[in-house]
Amino acid sequence: MPSAYAYVRYSSTVQSSGDSVDRQTSPLKAFTHETGVDVVETIIDEGVSSFRGDNANKGKFKEVLSRIDRGIIRHGDYLVVESIDRITRQRVLDGVELLQSILKKGVRIYTTTDSRCYSYDDPDRDFETLIMISLIAKRANEESEIKSRRRKSAWNKAKLAAAENGKKFNAHNPPYGYRYDGVTDQFVIVEDEASEIREIFKLLKTMGVSNATRQVNLNSKRKWTSRHVALMIENKYPLGMLMSQKRNEKKEKVFIEYIEEYYPKIISQTSFNDAVSSMRSRKDRKYYGNTTIGSTNIFRHVIKCAVCGETMMFEKQKNQKGVMYPYFHCFTRKELKGQCDQRFRFDLAFGMLLQAMLVMQSNVPSGIRRGRIELNKEEIKRWAEIKQQASSFDGYIFRRFKVNPDELSKRRNGMAVFGNDLNSFLSDDxxxxxxxxxxxxxxxxxxxxxxxxxxxxxxxxxxxxxxxxxxxxxxxxxxxxxxxxxxxxxxxxxxxxGSSVTDIKLTTYEDVVERFRTEQGRLELNQFFKASGIQFKFKYDRTARGIHMWVSRSGQEILSLSRKFPFHKPLADFGIPRLADLYEQI
The missing domain is CATH 1.10.287 (Helix Hairpins)
Structure with a gap:
């Protein structure tokens, strides 16, 4: 007993909301009544054209052809369609070849509009069948050609009107972040959607696309994907632009131009450029270092060993009591097996950053920076041996800067950028x-x-x-x-x-702590250091349990500090009993 398979196709979203499907499926009962063959399955191709053979190449009809080839749709079965043009609107030779390939497998094609059955089993009607399917295919192809030319002409006129006088032509389908206002004939910003777009471009300055979309999707209306972001960057619509394209001879889309001021701007050109530039720099990154979960390592790519000049590597390890702590260790210590023994806890580096902020808040003369350390007699002797350039006095280590005018000016500018992009602690204006x-x-x-x-x-x-x-x-x-x-x-x-290159403001050590509480804040701190040309060098002395930090900007040393931290709760002076409580909130 043969079976029948109905194939329904429409090529536009307008048809999907109309009667196209009902029109094509309603005659199926009449087919069964006339032939006595039940329709066992209805296959629908939604929004797929047969003009260029898209339905046979990538639509549901491709699966129909595959089932015919595999014998699932067998010899003697029916393929029921409204008309031949549901299967193909290609040029005659291509369309006839497709239809013949179906008929030669023994599958009959039944068209409900004229109740005609085309079959390979009746050789006496071969000529009639060939003539009929050729004429129908020719007519369908010509209709599609005319529609295509009309659409192209209307589309080109609409794009020309948009470019010359801002006439809107895609009011029914605006991009995400906009809606069309019929009263003013203008697109207006949908603020809650636009805020998601602004947040994405902000995040792209400090993190990759996947992390940015993951974070925005926590509270977004739509579920953003990497493809959404890529298309948004390519067509530039958040900048208010409409991307105009055309199809070449190979039917591939080719860029023509961007029509500016077609939409209201959601983001600035600078924000767009900064995000794209950051994405490219991450793609072409030549830094050495590890990405840390939660972006704990705010010194990533800006920290060096003061002993040998190599990169300090970040890793998490358990101490003798089994407690997990983040550490820095010199690249040569691990990779080159002990050429440099520098290794210390991340907490100490973070504490020196906070100490630096305290120093810059203090009233120490411009030519001197100092840090307090608690030393016993043996430790003072040890420090005197390992730090000949420093002198000890009442528990303080002093480092004097050259104070000629040029040098002092460079140090002032450098420290201004480090502490506050508007020179907050050196200028009252x-x-x-x-x-x-x-x-x-x-x-x-x-x-x-x-x-x-x-x-x-x-x-x-x-x-x-x-x-x-x-x-x-x-x-x-x-x-x-x-x-x-x-x-x-x-x-x-x-x-x-001045030479400020970022909008982050760090005036007090509390500012640093507050940013460190969130992953986004940690990423911003790291981005600030890299963008500002800030480099940190550390030297840790195990005997004295003291740490030295040098800070430079664009190769110019701007700060030198030394301090000893308590073994337990090293950051207690800054109101932080346990640093992990901040970054483990993620």
Whole structure:
């Protein structure tokens, strides 16, 4: 007994909300009544075209063809369709070849619109069958060609209207973060969705796409994926742009141009550039070091051994009592088997960072930085032996800086960046500094926008296949001149503002502790050190149980501190009984 398999296809989302499926399935009862064959399965291809053979290449119909090849749909079974054009709208030779391949396997094709059955089992009707399927395939292909040309023409007109006067043409399907307002004929920002997009770009400055989407998805309306982020960066719609494309001869999408100011901006060009730049730098990373769970290691890529100059590696190990602690050890100690014996707990490095913040808050003269250590007589003697450049006095270790004007100026600038991006502890003129910082940010945003426009024109040139319109050449020339002028302005403002490169503000040691409480804060601290060119060097002396720290910025030493911490609860002076209580909250 033969079986029948109904195949239903529609190619657009508009048809899905209409009667396309009902229209194609309602005649199935009549087919069964006429032939006596039951329809055992209805296979639906949703939103798949047969014009280019998509249904046979990647749609549900591909599985139908596979089942015919494997004999699951057998000789004598029926493939029931509304019309031949449900199976194919390809050019005649391709369409007829596809239909013949089905018929030659003994599967009959039944069309409900005209109650006609096409079969390979009746050789006397071969010519009639060939003529009929050829004529129907030809008509279907021509209809699709006409529709395609009309759609292309309408699409091109709509894109031209959008580029010239901002006319909206995709009101029914705006991207995430926007909705269409029919009264004003404009797109408006959906704030709760836009806040997710802003958060993603903020997170991308300090973490990878997977971690960023994981964190945003904790409270988001949609479930973000890496693909969502990649498409958002490619089409640049959060910048207010509409990406215009066309299909080439191979039916591949080819970029034409970005239509600017089509949507309202969700993020600034600077934020977009910073996120993309950070992603690229992580991709091309040449640093040596480990990624830590929870990003505990805020010194990642910025810490060196003061004894041999090699990288300090971060790892977690159990002490003699079985308690897990994070440690730093010199690269040569582990990899080269003991050439350098430097190894100390992470808590001590973090404590020295907090001590540095205390020092910069203090009123110690600009040429001197100091740190207090508690020493017994034997330890004082030991420190005198290992630190000849230092002198001991009442439990203090002093390190004197050269105080010639140039050197002092460099140290002031360096420490200002380390402690506060607006020179908070060396300058009282914060208002003018903040105003200047605002000017610099605005000028940098303008420059980023000009460069983005120029890059968009460069990218669109490929789409014109060598025939570059004169208006593009003219606009690129004007942009080059504008970019040069803006670079001069940005350089001038940068020189006046100082060399701050990040918006993180660290004024007190409490600021550091507060940021260290969250993974995002720890990532921001590490990003701040790297962006600011900050490098730390540590030397630990086991006998005296003291640690020395040198801080430099862009190769210029700005701070030197020495201190001894208690063996138990080393950070108690900073109100931290146990550092792990902060980073183990994750």
């Amino acid at each position: 914060k208002t003018s500094q903040e105003a200047l910082g605002g000017e610099l940010a605005a000028a940098t945003e303008v420059l980023a926008g000009l460069r983005a426009k120029y890059e968009n024109f460069e990218k669109s040139i490929d789409g014109y296949e060598g025939k570059i319109p004169m208006f593009i050449i003219k606009n690129m020339g004007n942009l080059e001149a504008a970019i040069d002028e803006q670079i001069v302005l940005v350089d001038k403002l940068s020189s006046e503002y």
